[in-house]
Amino acid sequence: MDDSSPLDRLDRRIAGCRACPRLVEWREEVARTKRAAYADWTYWGRPVPGFGPADARLVIIGLAPAAHGGNRTGRMFTGDRSGDVLYQALYDVGLASGPTSVSADDGLELYGVRVTAPVHCAPPANKPTPGERDTCRPWLVQELKLLRPTLRAAVILGAFGWQAALPAFAEAGWVVPRPRPAFAHGARVTLADADGPKGLADLDLFGCFHVSQRNTFTGRLTPEMLREVLRTAARAAGVP
Template sequence: MEDSLDQIGREVIECRRCPRLVAYREAIARIKRRRFQDWDYWGRPVPGFGDPQARLLVVGLAPAAHGANRTGRMFTGDGSGDFLIAALYRAGFANQPTSTHREDGLALRDAYLTAVVRCAPPDNRPSQEEQANCLPYLVRELRALPRVQVVVTLGQIATGGFLAALRVLGYDGPRPAFRHGAVYRLGSGWPTLITSYHPSRQNTQTGRLTSEMFDEIWALAKGFLQGGSAPPFLPPRCPLGGEGD
């Protein structure tokens, strides 16, 4: 029986595989940030979010300590989410330009958001072991999203994590180099990969990533989807070994 996104999401939320991340996310949820003192922080791993029939997959790094770790939804409640969702809205992949909390009415159209690590990491730097612990969830999501044709990875770690998931699924092609705006045709049966800078404040407030640069990423993705030049992603249906407790 194949995984559903709902089942994967339930398992993600209950995950405690990484002691350092568990301690950090829960401490942040207790201490809170002053302007969010009235919030009941989520403080757990964050599942993916979006359209289960999506042809566009967006892969980020990890929940922000006072963003998704507070709100419980990917790219919600922080500057990165504001920048990303506004861009997705302009490109027609979201029904509204804001993402503030889980009940704000946001719906994604033909797009799904996930990350390579599901808990907020200290300094936004998950260890290699922590990334490996989360990898099976991304692999399973890829299997549960068989219509995906285009993948946009946000940052170098997200790109590496996505490629690691493809390796598990049987991809044996070259490893694309990360650079903003690069497009990679990974071969028959694999999605088209577009790599982008992450919409972190460090990138957006310094001008390294502008709204115009980001809009070009989503225009590229939309063009591939409209042109039908990327084949649907058809991952193997065999079970992944090593996905136990």
């Protein structure tokens, strides 16, 4: 008998997906050839599921795993510089047990927050196609539906994630305003529960520049800017 949680079962299904031929070929090629610095690693080389508790009140949605980050380690935003910035900030605001995420078995815990992405495979040049984004959307919809009973806020990293997440939230049970709200750092939008007064709860959506090296190295996104968005979102979600 399988006594795992529905979210654990979803994660296993995600990790076995082979729906996008270009992404399958790329992620597996990267896992074979590796980067010299990680020559002794056995790369994950599969779709990367979300990371964090099943009763999360806050979700962070990025873009896609990095070729030598999540595609190597098997955990979202783990093993690359973008992840270094994100997990340090999560630790700084009390949402993570430690400031670094280096491997899937390093013991790191997230408190009330789950990290995921609209595309679960590492894409060439960090750019999924619109078709790949849409093919992967049902996984995010299912994940959001499972999180829906406790979920109260979301931080979306970057315009791509924002555009991909809005229809997923709509399919998962929230009402997205029309016209769709535009992405901006610091944007805040409230999504009503589609079931109205009998529904679960509204959800506060926050925009944040992506933690890409381009943004963090140039100062477009500073650690304090990221911490401020996370603090605000955590308060909205009711995460201690």
